[in-house]
Amino acid sequence: MELHDYIRILHKNWLIIVVTTVVAVAAATAYSLLAPPVYTANAKVFVSTSSVDSTADLASGNSFTQQRVHTYADLVKTAAVLQPTIDKLKLPLSVEQLRPAVSATAPLNTTVIDITVTYGDAVYATQLATGVAQQLATVVEKLETTNSVQGSPVRLKVVQEAEVPGAPSSPKKTLDVALGLLLGLAAGVGIALLRSTLDTRIHNEKDLERITDVPLLGGIVFDRNAKTRPLIIHADPHSPRAESFRTLRTNLQFLDVGRPERAFVITSAMPSEGKSTTVVNLAIALAETGTSVLLVDADLRRPRVEQYLGIEGGVGLTDVIIGRVTASDAIQRWGTTSLFVLASGPIPPNPSELLGSSTMSTLIGSLASEFDVVLFDAPPLLPVTDAAILARLVGGCVVVAASGKTRSTQLGAALDALVTVGAPQSGIVLTMLPTSGPDSYGYGRYGYGYSEPGATPQRGKAKR
Structure with missing residues (x-):
């Protein structure tokens, strides 16, 4: 199909496109207004090794830490970290309920762990992020301690405590409405093209x-x-x-x-x-x-x-x-x-x-x-x-x-x-x-002319 064919299809189905877009925008707006707010808080934990005596030991320890840091990030969702945090904050939650709200990532080639908590209350989200970071440091220290005298060779330190978020991370009204508008337009155009394809x-x-x-x-x-x-x-x-x-x-x-x-x-x-x-x-x-x-x-x-x-x-x-x-x-x-x-x-x-x-x-x-x-x-x-x-x-x-x-x-x-x-x-x-619209008929539309009612009569064969 050529460009004008697509334009004709959109013209014929403009009402469907408009209705679909309006419905999508209305749904996005309703979601933004009715969805409960969710707040996101972040804390950072720095991972290091001890007993470094030389440059070689420093390089070796840094390599070891980078290898282990992803393992430590995975420990964030374990009961060993979450349950003590719940108990400390006295939250009416179980580990299974809290686990989806907590996540941890370790940026590539770093020894930093980013801990993120999303929760319906800004203060609790902040306390949870900081509490999980502190508890992770405690758990790792226990796990890495093989000698009670020397202690753990790995140290985790909370270098950034979570701050109370000033605004919810979700829903984002402007973004949600914009996405609704784009999705509505895309759905409307898709329906229009599908109708045109199926219309024989x-x-x-x-x-x-x-x-x-x-x-x-x-x-x-x-x-x-x-x-x-x-x-x-x-x-x-x-x-x-x-x-x-x-x-x-x-x-x-x-x-x-x-x-x-x-x-x-x-x-x-x-x-x-x-x-x-x-x-x-x-x-x-x-x-x-x-x-x-x-x-x-x-x-x-x-x-x-x-x-x-x-x-x-x-x-x-x-x-x-x-x-x-x-x-x-x-x-x-x-x-x-x-x-x-x-x-x-x-x-x-x-x-x-x-x-x-x-x-x-x-x-x-x-x-x-x-x-x-x-x-x-x-x-x-x-x-x-x-x-x-x-x-x-x-x-x-x-x-x-x-x-x-x-x-x-x-x-x-x-x-x-x-x-x-x-x-x-x-x-x-x-x-x-039709007399209007993209399929409308107009004089000369197909390259034809028309004669006036007073055109010269054709005199031909016998008349009765």
């Missing part, structure tokens, strides 16, 4: 480019009132959604320019992706320019064109295929426009067979020669084979995909279904594009 839905042109080379013809912006006013070209001709269809109209005119017949199947991968509303509005947009347009409802399973256009659908395509009526008798004109409609007719038990018949092939050629543009509204590609069969006969196919809904695997399988039967893949239309 198609959102924009970039997503299409990753799965296919089929050109994008245009994008149709989302309209929450699409179900109540599907004919947006007719209901609100100056809305952004209406202009989206005019952009699609312009781009369709340059599609498959080498093919004399301007006939296209409009389908989708799955149901409810907006194919029927797209084909109806596209047909109206084409008719606006004076082009003679025939809209054929070839969805013989769930026809929608008659419902959207408000025409009678009792007689239609199925009647023409079986020879019950002629195409001229079944085709209806929509109002006073140059848009003509061939309804689906009665729903047959064998839609695939009818659409793939030789009669249908002959009918397609006849209609394509009589009208400037013929659009077929076909069922989705994945549930049934009707659209793939019809596209092979028509010679042009436009696949509709819904932004934020259609998955890349579904669109890929739909395009493969066309390839399997030898049907063309003319182009793709993205529907339900």
